[in-house]
Amino acid sequence: MQGFEKSGAAPWSVRIDEALRTVGLSPREVAELVAPEVGDGQAYLVGSLAGGLGNRSSDVDIHVVDETVKQHRGPKLKRLDGIPVDIEHFPASAPAELAQGAGGVPLLRFAAGDVALGQRLGRSEQRRAARWFHATGLDPAAPPLYDAAQSARVQAMLARVTFGRLAGLSCMASLAEQAGLLEGTCLHLWRQAGRQLLELRCRLAGDVTTGDKWLPVRARRLGLSATPVNGEAQLHADLVKAALPGFDPLTLAAVRPARGSATVSLSGRSWLVNRHDRLLSDAVRTEAPVAEATRELGAARLLDAVGRAELDLVIEDDTLRKVFGSWITEK
Amino acid sequence: MDHGEVTRDGLDVAWVTSHGAAAAWQYALSVQAALDDMEAACIEEDWQVCVESCAMALRAILLCRRLARGLDGPLDDMEFQYVLATSAEPAAVALRDLPWSTESGEQEARTGMAAVAQHDAALRAELPFDVPVTRTPTGVRQAMRISATLVQWRRERSLPDARWRQDGL
Numbered sequence: 001m002q003g004f005e006k007s008g009a010a011p012w013s014v015r016i017d018e019a020l021r022t023v024g025l026s027p028r029e030v031a032e033l034v035a036p037e038v039g040d041g042q043a044y045l046v047g048s049l050a051g052g053l054g055n056r057s058s059d060v061d062i063h064v065v066d067e068t069v070k071q072h073r074g075p076k077l078k079r080l081d082g083i084p085v086d087i088e089h090f091p092a093s094a095p096a097e098l099a100q101g102a103g104g105v106p107l108l109r110f111a112a113g114d115v116a117l118g119q120r121l122g123r124s125e126q127r128r129a130a131r132w133f134h135a136t137g138l139d140p141a142a143p144p145l146y147d148a149a150q151s152a153r154v155q156a157m158l159a160r161v162t163f164g165r166l167a168g169l170s171c172m173a174s175l176a177e178q179a180g181l182l183e184g185t186c187l188h189l190w191r192q193a194g195r196q197l198l199e200l201r202c203r204l205a206g207d208v209t210t211g212d213k214w215l216p217v218r219a220r221r222l223g224l225s226a227t228p229v230n231g232e233a234q235l236h237a238d239l240v241k242a243a244l245p246g247f248d249p250l251t252l253a254a255v256r257p258a259r260g261s262a263t264v265s266l267s268g269r270s271w272l273v274n275r276h277d278r279l280l281s282d283a284v285r286t287e288a289p290v291a292e293a294t295r296e297l298g299a300a301r302l303l304d305a306v307g308r309a310e311l312d313l314v315i316e317d318d319t320l321r322k323v324f325g326s327w328i329t330e331k
Numbered sequence: 332m333d334h335g336e337v338t339r340d341g342l343d344v345a346w347v348t349s350h351g352a353a354a355a356w357q358y359a360l361s362v363q364a365a366l367d368d369m370e371a372a373c374i375e376e377d378w379q380v381c382v383e384s385c386a387m388a389l390r391a392i393l394l395c396r397r398l399a400r401g402l403d404g405p406l407d408d409m410e411f412q413y414v415l416a417t418s419a420e421p422a423a424v425a426l427r428d429l430p431w432s433t434e435s436g437e438q439e440a441r442t443g444m445a446a447v448a449q450h451d452a453a454l455r456a457e458l459p460f461d462v463p464v465t466r467t468p469t470g471v472r473q474a475m476r477i478s479a480t481l482v483q484w485r486r487e488r489s490l491p492d493a494r495w496r497q498d499g500l
Contacts, residue, residue: 055380057371059466077471084466123498168409172416181417188416188427213368213383216433228431260405275404307413309404 014052016136019045022054023083031138033080034062037087041066043138044145046131051209053217060085063135065145067092095132098125099150107156108163108320109329111243113204115163116156117317117328126161129154130208158208159200164315166196170249171290171313172303174232179300187230194229194238201242245324252319253290255302255311274309283310289319342459345490348481351459353495354399358458359465359474360499361391362451367466369444378440382432385443389426391500392450396420399457403496422450 016027034043047061048054060083074088105118121129132145133154146154173189195215202208202218209218219226229235236246260275263285272283284305286293290313293302305311321328342351365388372381393415394406415423425446430439455462463473485493 055371055375055377057367057374077466079468165408169412172409172413176416184427185416189412191431192412192416212387213372213380216379216383217377219433226431226433228434258410259407275407276402277404278402303413303417306410307417309407309410312407313409 019049044135051134095145114156115159130210162200167252167315169193171253174249175299256287347459354395379432381440382435388447392422
């Protein structure tokens with residue numbers, strides 16, 4: 001693996017000087033720039049450069065963890081030789097607290113790697129967890145933000161996020177076929193599901209770097225093949241090839257009334273106001289497994305309800321427990 | 332009527348300071364970043380990353396269009412994926428036409444970049460103001476001035492402060 005070396009804590013790590021050389025900077029230059037912001041804390045390079053990726057136009061993302069910082073601050077933008085340097089501050093306890101959330105949760109222990117149940121990460125938490133996983137200290141003596149056990153937890157939590165996306169997209173692709181939607185729509189959804197499978201394989205292999213655009217590079221350096229998925233049979237075969245269990249997409253997903261939606265009444269008429277503040281007169285409020293909801297509404301109407309933010313399509317932990325019960329390890 | 336449409340009657344200030352501005356600031360957060368990535372990948376002749384960046388740009392363009400139409404609120408992953416898969420918006424059609432990145436070379440990347448340039452130009456023409464490049468010090472200052480003006484316009488009209496999205500795609 002060019003540019004990579006095993007470290008004591010994170011499964012993958014990259015040397016700080018190599019990472020910054022991508023944008024033509026040295027650790028010393030960056031350390032001098034951020035020194036006024038660091039105080040008694042520690043500065044870490046995070047993001048694509050820390051993940052061994054990036055190009056000459058990449059930003060330099062710095063996270064400062066500091067005992068005296070009580071809550072997240074930033075980003076503060078500085079520039080060095082024309083290169084944007086984003087600096088954010090976090091309480092020193094923040095990385096461990098995020099990883100702690102996955103302590104004691106059940107795991108789906110697949111042959112390809114672990115998927116954690118019981119802890120759902122929001123968008124910003126996912127991003128932070130991934131960044132801290134691959135963080136590299138500007139000072140080579142800085143300790144890693146995660147030890148080996150914390151890294152394993154974070155990796156399993158991020159794998160859960162991707163597994164959910166993979167299952168959700170597979171379900172929508174399958175429903176789109178049932179509904180007779182355009183071939184381009186079905187193919188797009190299958191390809192997106194295949195993309196999530198590739199992302200999952202990267203994460204299970206120890207590369208959790210965020211940033212969609214880097215996926216082909218990440219797969220390539222891990223030696224993962226990445227052919228486009230064009231249907232359920234191929235997705236199933238690819239899952240098995242990746243040492244992951246095959247599944248029926250329609251059995252994993254459920255629908256429920258969309259977050260941020262509510263029923264309202266106006267002049268005696270009932271409406272649903274969705275999270276986009278749109279009034280919908282003919283909305284559905286079903287809460288059921290997708291297979292059951294499809295029998296009730298039909299595949300086309302069900303998908304339409306997801307697209308109009310009447311219903312959310314979700315992959316619940318309880319369902320994963322039932323379907324993949326034999327892989328569960330209670331920790 | 333789309334309030335973002337320039338008609339003989341002009342642009343609706345309430346739209347400009349709410350949904351129009353939301354689309355413009357999202358443009359700064361997501362589209363500009365994707366365009367930078369696309370150009371950087373092209374310079375480095377990394378055609379796979381270039382195609383990926385084209386996809387990011389097209390997704391961001393579609394999000395901006397939705398915001399311009401007032402479809403703000405939390406972004407749900409599955410909802411947005413379904414919209415990307417089914418929307419008849421030209422940017423969504425172009426996204427679905429992109430090749431699989433790992434099978435892409437220079438020709439596919441340049442075709443993707445041309446599509447992005449076309450849809451980017453169309454979007455910019457519909458935004459209520461020229462969006463400064465916010466990754467530069469000058470651009471940040473310009474953006475702050477625009478933002479202050481928009482806030483002032485809303486207050487003059489007794490409109491509540493707008494909550495423009497702070498996070499990109």
